[in-house]
Amino acid sequence: MTPAQLTIAAQKGDAEAFAALMEMHQSRLYRIAYAYLHNEGDALEAIQESTYRAYRKLKKLKEPSYFATWLIRILLNYCADERKRKSRFSHVTEIHEPSSWDRPADPDLAAAVSALDRDCKQIIILSYFEGFSLTEVADILEIPAGTVKSRLHRALGQLRDQLETKGDVTHER
């Protein structure tokens, strides 16, 4: 079955079709969530919660071929809420080898991306890391392509400013 056919079957109540769809997307969801939440436990929690929300709201998805963009939108919304909530709890134990993502070759850039505001970070993850086109990003975030462009510009500007400030500080030492 094609993803769209799976989506239609899932909308009719076929839980296995839904599980198959989710399996196709789980790695991407994990990476996006990890880039946002910075640890495995929270990323997995994000997958579980997004699965839950997607399954419950599945019937409201009008165009089956938009499943992927719709799912990523659900995940991004969860991640944004979660970051607000996270200020209260922060105890998750990690048991895994640090990856190159966690030990970046260019720590300044990694930190600058990490420090971006919510809208800008979404744009960088989706356009640069996930490699979505301008129109796809516009679909995921439900904003006009023009807005994507201007946010992208703003995100790059923020990154450049942050990295430059850091550079100046280094020079003064």
Place this chain on the structure above:
Amino acid sequence: MSDEMKSFEALEDRLSARKTEYDAMPVPDAAAYQAVQAGIRQAARKRKSRLRWVMSSISAAAIILVFTGCIRVSPAFASFVEQLPGMEGIVSMIRQDKGLMMAIDQSLLQKVGVTDEHDGASVTVDSIITDESRMVIFYTMKGMKDPDKGMYDIDLLDRDGKKLPVAFSYSSPKPASESGIYEDKIDVSFTQSLPPQELTVVFKERDKETNYNWKVTFPVDRSLTKGMKKIIPVNQTMTVDGQRIHVKQAVLYPTRLVLDIEYDRNNTKKIFGIRDLQLVDEQGRAWRTDSSSISGSGSSVFFESMYFSAPKKLTLQGSGLSAVDKDELVISIDPSSGEIQGGPSSLKFLKSTVQGKNLILEFSIANAQNATSGLSFTNIKDSKGNPFEINEVGWSPSVFEARVVIKNGAAAKGNLTMEIFSYPDQSRAPFSIEIPVNP
């Protein structure tokens, strides 16, 4: 090319290098798959989170369950235990209790596999894990009528058919991966006795017309955890929100840690519970509590067990108290009008209903977000001085509503006088003290 263009280009190069790291990010496929499955199960359930509490009439101690909603185990560890044969269901049930998972990992789970089957339905006790302080019974229901609607009561009997002097908790069983099969656990606390050598679990259908019973009897191997109890003396006093609390000792069992605390008798408030109580080890790992047993002068708080992780250092932390001023403890209520005299101002009466011989009182409590305990009363008397007991309490954390069932309360005359025994309210006052693990 302008300088601005150049700097953007350099930035894009750095971003694309970062993309390589992004693409190489390892994905824990098994754990991600499990998270998806858990999300689907969670959606399929769609149940209201009302838990039933059962209090033994024999036991003077009451078990107060805590809804923290934030306790969790590292999914990496969960998926590790899950790979052991037959563990998937159990892991989803005890995911929030890493101490119990470690105990299971140490081969302390006893296989039972005893089934009672009749009238097209069966109940199987799959396995148990037990030590002197706690027993968790894992069971499966097959072909039962509406198991997820909480249509079953549970009794725990000893060899002579007598009810065990224990407090235990269970909720409606949850649908398993196969359809028509439900699974869950019963969490039993032994405060006055040791686990019996032979245990009978009775599942009683609430339907008055059929009134079917399923009975499962099995032996309990008490030797697996024999001699594993460790006592850690603490003997420290802390002051939280102006109230003095004596931390006496911690008793470490494979299935949990029991912290014995006593409240100073000169405190101005009666303390029902401590908010966000947790033990944090030297690695920053938090060992949490989900229940406690409350006695007159103090309380035994049950934590996840760190028995098998052998911490070098433990810090007890909390964020405040659930307490009521001692002069607001006694309320007088008119069950017909719902008028309340005395008591905290956040307590509001909702309604009273007579059910058979029992009287059900429902209340709402303002500002009870993240409540760590439910509402319960003691010393209940009617206007003629006849005493009454509570046989069930319930707390709906989503709507801050409490339900109290007074046994034979339908016969009560006039106003009821009741003393608050536990209250879902709290103050903010963070604290922490060291627990000497290696004295």
